[in-house]
Amino acid sequence: MNNLRYWLADYFEDNQEHYFVFYAQNESLCAQVVxxxxxxxxxxxxxxxxxxxxxxxxxxxxxxxxxTTDDSGDTEFVYISHDRIID
Known part of the structure; x- marks a missing residue:
C-alpha cells in the first residue's frame, strides 16, 4: 500500500513482549496494525x-x-524504524 500514514493508537504487553497498535490510513484504507x-x-x-x-x-x-511468518504460519509485524514523531 502506498502513501500510508500511521498514528499511535495503543500499547500493550503480552508474554514479556512489547507491542504498539497503530492506525494506518491512506485514500483507500483505514485499519489498525499491531x-x-x-x-x-x-x-x-x-x-x-x-x-x-x-x-x-x-x-x-x-x-x-x-x-514475518513463523513455522506455525503466524504472521507478525516487527518494528524497524521511523523518522520522527509529530504530536
Whole structure:
C-alpha cells in the first residue's frame, strides 16, 4: 500500500513482549496494525518505558516494519524504524 500514514493508537504487553497498535490510513484504507517492538531499540526505549503515554494519536513519519511468518504460519509485524514523531 502506498502513501500510508500511521498514528499511535495503543500499547500493550503480552508474554514479556512489547507491542504498539497503530492506525494506518491512506485514500483507500483505514485499519489498525499491531507491531512488535524491541525494548533494546534506542528509538523506542523511552516510548516503551512510558507505555506509549504522551504519544497516543501522534503521527509516526516513515514508519517501517517487516512482516514475518513463523513455522506455525503466524504472521507478525516487527518494528524497524521511523523518522520522527509529530504530536
Amino acid at each position: 507491531i512488535k517492538a524491541d525494548i533494546d531499540n534506542p528509538k523506542l526505549k523511552q516510548l516503551i518505558k512510558n507505555k506509549g503515554k504522551g504519544r497516543f494519536n501522534a503521527e509516526f513519519k516513515n514508519l517501517k516494519f517487516e512482516i
